[in-house]
Amino acid sequence: MPVDRLLPTREARDLIDMVRDVCAKELDPRVVDCEKHQEYPEGLFGTLGELGLLSLPYPEEQGGGGQSYEVYLQVLEELGAQWAAVAVAVSVHSLSCYAMSAYGTDEQQQQWLPRMLGGNHIGAYSLSEPQAGSDAAALRCAATPIDGGYRINGSKAWITHGGRADFYTLFARTGTGQRGISCFVVPADTEGLSFGKPEEKLGLRAIPTTAAYYDNAFIADEQRIGDEGEGLAIAFSALDSGRLGIAAVATGLAQRALDDAVAYAKERHTFGKKIIDHQGLGFLLADMAAAVESARATYIDAARRRDAGLPYSRQASVAKLIATDAAMKVTTDAVQVFGGYGYTTEYPVERYMREAKIMQIFEGTNQIQRLVISRHLAR
Numbered sequence: 001m002p003v004d005r006l007l008p009t010r011e012a013r014d015l016i017d018m019v020r021d022v023c024a025k026e027l028d029p030r031v032v033d034c035e036k037h038q039e040y041p042e043g044l045f046g047t048l049g050e051l052g053l054l055s056l057p058y059p060e061e062q063g064g065g066g067q068s069y070e071v072y073l074q075v076l077e078e079l080g081a082q083w084a085a086v087a088v089a090v091s092v093h094s095l096s097c098y099a100m101s102a103y104g105t106d107e108q109q110q111q112w113l114p115r116m117l118g119g120n121h122i123g124a125y126s127l128s129e130p131q132a133g134s135d136a137a138a139l140r141c142a143a144t145p146i147d148g149g150y151r152i153n154g155s156k157a158w159i160t161h162g163g164r165a166d167f168y169t170l171f172a173r174t175g176t177g178q179r180g181i182s183c184f185v186v187p188a189d190t191e192g193l194s195f196g197k198p199e200e201k202l203g204l205r206a207i208p209t210t211a212a213y214y215d216n217a218f219i220a221d222e223q224r225i226g227d228e229g230e231g232l233a234i235a236f237s238a239l240d241s242g243r244l245g246i247a248a249v250a251t252g253l254a255q256r257a258l259d260d261a262v263a264y265a266k267e268r269h270t271f272g273k274k275i276i277d278h279q280g281l282g283f284l285l286a287d288m289a290a291a292v293e294s295a296r297a298t299y300i301d302a303a304r305r306r307d308a309g310l311p312y313s314r315q316a317s318v319a320k321l322i323a324t325d326a327a328m329k330v331t332t333d334a335v336q337v338f339g340g341y342g343y344t345t346e347y348p349v350e351r352y353m354r355e356a357k358i359m360q361i362f363e364g365t366n367q368i369q370r371l372v373i374s375r376h377l378a379r
Helices: 010-037 044-050 069-082 084-103 106-117 231-267 279-307 313-343 349-359 366-378
Strands: 123-126 142-146 149-160 167-173 181-187 193-195 209-220
Touching: 010 044, 010 069, 010 084, 044 084, 069 084, 069 231, 069 279, 084 106, 084 123, 084 149, 084 167, 084 181, 084 231, 084 349, 106 167, 123 149, 142 167, 149 167, 149 181, 167 209, 167 231, 181 209, 181 231, 231 279, 231 313, 231 349, 279 313, 313 349, 313 366
Parallel strands: 123 167
Antiparallel strands: 142 149, 149 209, 167 181, 193 209
16 A cells, blocks of 8 residues: 655645556556566656656755655655656666765766756666775775867776666776775766676566776766765765665565555455454564665654754664565565465566665675664764
């Protein structure tokens, strides 16, 4: 059932109603076949862009939707409840626009943001490498200075929307150590940029995840975002927001699994009564509901801190940790509620469980979140 949300304005309530309508009309008819056949949802992101759903948390003066993060994340939750892969891609697009919005010069923003936030382009985030996942400071992809710009050589990994995105926010090495990484915006048609075969994934199959290869690709000086050596600070700043996006998507996925499990438990009968009326199963569903609502509370708390201009890095890691662990547990328990049917593809709960697993891994593994939280406590 739809979550009865506490939203700050009538405009926000209307936005959520619109998103639910889009989910029912545009996402629901396609999700099963696209995920089953690893089929890209052609045209869907164009539709989301036309409705303004690809630019919600950015200022109106930059071409964004001017929505608070509290509201934007609840939109992501609604999308995640219907189609996790699409919701993750929307979150990653917002993450990809962050560097230009927060660190770009006025001239860069005038040139790039209308495209990034206009709804016609989708972005991807290019930080990880085969040997540098959680350890972003270990990346090797090199940007060598030349007259007028840089030559990029090396590879990147685990790019959501790789090969399909219109632009990539790239982090490459321009020097040594942690201060030797810089940030760039790279159009998809850049000569010397190519992509690997989409990964064969456990879940989120409709949106490709690929490697990228840079073979002497030229990047102009004006495509560098921020100062040389500022890239890691930009990346980590963006990831705080990105972790909240994943927390919201995970909460939506968990909510959908709970809803499906409750609906099934009201219909299935054993020993002369509905299985939801058996205390053992009723308590399991109660624990699932508590986990979902706890996850929602943590991401909304972090979002409100962000909206108020307060530090929220620790709270973002807490939200990502709590919400994604909750999604893994709730989706697994949903399969248990369905019994043998839950282990088949006749019902979608097995897909929810497969989709939940990656959320404990990307945007920083949950072990990394614990490291971030503990370091904040040590300060």
